[in-house]
Structures are given as C-alpha cells and as structure tokens.
Amino acid sequence: MAEHSYDAPFEHLLRELAPQVLGAVARRFRDFSSAEDAVQEAMIAAFSQWPKEGVPENPRGWLIQVACRRMTDQMRSEIARRERETAVAAEAETLASLEIEADMDPDDTLNLLFMCCHPALTPSSAIALTLRAVGGLTTAEIANAFLVPEATMAQRISRAKQTIKASGVPFGLPSQTERIERLPAVLHVLYLIFSEGYASSIGSHLQRLDLAREAIRLTRNTKTLLPDNAEVAGLLALMLLTDARRAARSGPAEELIPLDKQDRSLWDRAEISEGIELLTAALAKGSVGMYQLQAAIAAVHDEAARVEGTDWPQILALYELLKRVAPSPMVTLNHAIAAAMVHGPAQGLKLLGALDNDPRMAGHYRLDAVRAHLLEKTGDYEAAIKHYRTAAACTTSIPERNYLITQAARLAGD
Numbered sequence: 358m359a360e361h362s363y364d365a366p367f368e369h370l371l372r373e374l375a376p377q378v379l380g381a382v383a384r385r386f387r388d389f390s391s392a393e394d395a396v397q398e399a400m401i402a403a404f405s406q407w408p409k410e411g412v413p414e415n416p417r418g419w420l421i422q423v424a425c426r427r428m429t430d431q432m433r434s435e436i437a438r439r440e441r442e443t444a445v446a447a448e449a450e451t452l453a454s455l456e457i458e459a460d461m462d463p464d465d466t467l468n469l470l471f472m473c474c475h476p477a478l479t480p481s482s483a484i485a486l487t488l489r490a491v492g493g494l495t496t497a498e499i500a501n502a503f504l505v506p507e508a509t510m511a512q513r514i515s516r517a518k519q520t521i522k523a524s525g526v527p528f529g530l531p532s533q534t535e536r537i538e539r540l541p542a543v544l545h546v547l548y549l550i551f552s553e554g555y556a557s558s559i560g561s562h563l564q565r566l567d568l569a570r571e572a573i574r575l576t577r578n579t580k581t582l583l584p585d586n587a588e589v590a591g592l593l594a595l596m597l598l599t600d601a602r603r604a605a606r607s608g609p610a611e612e613l614i615p616l617d618k619q620d621r622s623l624w625d626r627a628e629i630s631e632g633i634e635l636l637t638a639a640l641a642k643g644s645v646g647m648y649q650l651q652a653a654i655a656a657v658h659d660e661a662a663r664v665e666g667t668d669w670p671q672i673l674a675l676y677e678l679l680k681r682v683a684p685s686p687m688v689t690l691n692h693a694i695a696a697a698m699v700h701g702p703a704q705g706l707k708l709l710g711a712l713d714n715d716p717r718m719a720g721h722y723r724l725d726a727v728r729a730h731l732l733e734k735t736g737d738y739e740a741a742i743k744h745y746r747t748a749a750a751c752t753t754s755i756p757e758r759n760y761l762i763t764q765a766a767r768l769a770g771d
Contacts, residue, residue: 370416371400373567376491378420380469386428389472389528390518393490395431399423466491466571467578470546471531474539477524482517483542484549489514491575492550492568501558501753502549504686504717540583544592544648547576551596555603556754563607563756569600590639591649597632598655601625613760617664629659647683650675669698686718690727702734722751726761738768 375396383392399420413419473487485503488494494502500510521528531539554568576593583589605619636652654675661667676692689712697705709728712718729744745765749758 370412371403372493373571374417374420375400375493376466376469377417378424378465379490380465380467380472381421382424382428383472383528384465384468384530385425386432387527387529388428389490389521391428391431392424392528393518395424395427396420398427467575467582468530470543470575470579471536471539472528474542474546475521475524475526475528476535476538477520477526478517480542480545482513482520483539484545485510485513486517487542487546488549491546492553492571494550494553494568495559497753498553498557498559499549502553504721536582540586540589543579544588547572547579548592548595548648551576551599555599559753561611561755563611563613563754564603566603569596569603572596573600585642587639587642587644588646588648590635591646591652594632594635594639595648595652595655597628597635598652598659601628601632601659607756611756613756615760616658621662621664624659629656632656632659645678645682647679650679650682654679667698669695673699686712686715686721687723690718690723693731694727697731697734702731705731706735720751722748722757722761724748725751729761729764733764733768741765742768 378399379392379396382396383389386392402423403416403420407413407416470487470491473490474483475486478486481503485499488499488502489496496511496514497507499514500507503510505513536543551569551572554565554570554572557563557565573593573596576589576596580586580589580593601624602616602619604625605621605623606614608614632652633656636649636656639649640653654672657668657672657675673692673695676688676695679688680692689708693705693708696708706728709724709731712724718724725744725748729741729748732738732741732744742765745761745768749761749765752758752761
C-alpha cells in the first residue's frame with residue numbers, strides 16, 4: 358500500500374485494521390495488487406468520513422465493504438471492457454458468489470501473512486512484500502532490516518507484486534502443505550516485525566509497541582496452527598524473553614538504557630517464565646534452529662539476577678553455534694561482543710575486522726557503535742569518540758543517535 362500519514366485519533370486504528378482488511382479482500386478476490394489499491398481507497402475514505410460522521414460500530418466491516426465495492430466495480434468495468442459474453446457470464450457468477458461479510462475469518466492478518474509468502478517469489482522478495490502488507494512497515498524500515506538502500510527495496514517490492522500477477526498462480530489461502538513450505542519466510546517476517554517494534558530503526562520513538570505486540574500475537578496464532586513445530590515455539594520464546602525487558606529499556610524521556618544498565622526488577626517475570634517454558638519444550642524435540650538458539654541466548658541474559666552474573670562463556674558458545682546454523686553480519690557482530698566479554702576487548706575488535714569489507718555493513722551504525730564500545734574498554738578514548746560520532750551520524754533512530762552522542766561527549770569531557 359502507498360505510504361500515507363493519518364492524523365490521530367484514527368491513525369492507530371487504521372494501521373491496525375489495514376492488514377486485516379487487505380487479508381480479507383485479497384483472499385476473496387485473489388488479486389493482491391488490485392486489493393491493495395482498493396484497501397488504500399477505503400482507508401482514504403475512512404480518513405475523510407470518520408472525523409465528520411464518527412467511527413462506525415464495526416470499522417473493520419466498513420472498510421472491507423468499501424474495498425470490496427471498489428473491487429466489484431473494477432471487475433464490472435473489466436467485464437464491460439472485454440465485451441465477451443462468456444467472460445461476462447463467468448465474472449457475473451463470481452460476483453454473485455461473493456459475500457461481503459464483516460468477519461468472514463477470525464484472523465485475516467495471519468492468512469495474509471501466509472498468502473504473501475507466495476511460491477512465485479524469492480524468499481527475500483516475499484519477506485519484503487509481507488513486511489509492507491502485514492507489518493505496515495515503511496520502505497525505509499524494510500530497507501534497514503535488509504541492510505540495503507531504500508530505492509533498492511522499493512524496486513524489490515514493486516517487482517514482487519508484478520511477479521505474483523505474472524505468475525498466474527492465484528493469490529489465495531494456501532493449503533496446510535503449502536503453509537509448511539512457506540513457514541521459514543513467515544517466521545522471518547514475524548521476527549523482523551517484532552525487531553522493528555522492539556527497537557524502531559527510524560524516528561523519534563525507541564520502541565513501537567503496536568508492532569511488537571502484533572508480532573507476538575501472530576506468532577502465538579502460528580503456534581496454534583502448527584503446535585508441534587519447534588522453531589515456531591523458539592521464535593515465540595525469543596519474542597517473550599526479549600519483550601520481557603521492554604519496561605527497563607528506556608527512561609522517562611524515552612532515552613535508551615543499555616542492557617548492562619537496566620533495572621532488572623522491571624523485567625516481566627511472567628514473560629520470562631513462559632519464554633523459558635516454551636524454549637525448554639522446543640529444545641527437547643531434538644532439532645535446534647536459529648530462533649531456538651537466539652531464545653537460548655536471551656534466556657541466559659534474563660536468568661542473570663545481576664549483570665555481573667551473566668554467563669558470558671555460555672552466550673559465546675551459543676553464538677558460535679548460531680554462526681554455523683545461520684551466519685549473518687549481525688550474528689558475527691554479536692559474537693564479537695560475546696568474545697570480548699569472555700576474552701577481552703582486543704579479541705572482540707579482532708573479530709570485528711571480518712565485517713569491514715562486508716558490503717551489507719558498509720555505513721551501518723552498529724558496527725561503529727560496537728567498535729567504539731570495545732575501543733573504550735581498551736582505553737583508546739580518542740578512537741572510541743570518533744566511532745561513537747560516526748555511528749551517531751549513520752543511525753536514523755533519534756534515541757540511538759542521542760545515546761551515541763552522549764557516549765562521545767562523556768569520553769570527551771563535554
């Protein structure tokens with residue numbers, strides 16, 4: 358959908374309803390691109406009418422009805438354009454069978470999630486499209502998640518829509534077998550939606566609770582759909598074990614508080630307990646995947662009553678295993694941090710060298726931020742200040758930028 362800014366108090370409601378409505382309309386008409394346009398028109402109509410007329414009793418049903426009416430009009434226009442009686446009869450029959458109901462499916466967002474992971478798409482394209490349609494992320498936010506320029510991501514999403522249309526494969530609700538096949542991409546989407554919600558990559562807010570909560574909700578529903586899948590359970594455990602620290606991550610002015618400075622009494626013990634229970638059951642199944650390993654790392658942090666009690670050797674061992682199971686620049690970065698905690702900052706700095714020529718990390722603030730932190734630990738304050746400032750200039754998150762600028766100022770004695 359086109360990126361559109363809505364004023365309060367309707368913005369949050371429309372953002373929450375958009376993927377649900379798109380899922381319902383796309384499932385019924387089996388045309389993602391046209392459904393997306395129709396839903397956007399319905400959203401604009403709501404933005405225009407609701408402030409004057411009030412929010413309808415069933416806003417989701419209202420939006421679905423408006424979008425379906427737009428799709429129906431489009432289909433009738435197409436029928437008229439074709440001017441073929443056989444097409445008229447077939448399309449008229451389709452129109453007659455469509456029921457514009459307010460609540461046809463209990464979770465159209467979850468359906469949309471699986472539908473967007475279309476077999477005609479590469480995994481990366483499917484994930485990008487789904488983040489846009491289901492997560493409501495902007496193109497810039499998705500580009501940050503993929504470590505690519507915004508223009509590149511915009512082209513990727515546009516091509517994904519064109520590929521679905523050209524493939525001839527219906528944009529419909531997948532079978533149980535197809536859901537299993539699409540599950541890796543679905544889990545990756547949920548992981549990235551949660552990550553953007555927990556640590557927003559753009560703007561003035563450190564966190565976006567709506568995104569994080571929706572990712573947890575959809576992952577719970579996916580687990581209900583596939584109760585025996587260990588990676589689904591692992592991902593849900595990871596989300597809960599990470600989200601448990603949310604209240605301690607920021608101060609009164611939404612300033613960033615790093616893990617080693619957090620008040621651990623603010624951590625949500627119920628979420629931690631549920632996460633550990635899920636992780637324990639998943640690990641007992643014998644097959645260990647990337648989400649279970651990340652959840653295990655989060656559990657080690659959460660189980661430490663004080664930062665000094667953190668079992669860094671265990672975290673380092675888990676990152677070494679994760680590097681083999683699911684290598685990525687961010688895993689390498691976090692592995693270097695763990696190595697520094699066990700073997701000293703010089704070892705961490707040495708491991709960071711592997712990322713200097715990785716194009717995915719070129720200009721990424723986190724590499725400079727970690728290097729600054731480790732340089733500070735070695736006592737090289739001048740170099741640390743330089744990298745803190747470089748990192749601050751590269752991040753698009755204002756709370757992250759403020760934190761990094763503060764670190765540089767602290768070392769410089771400003």
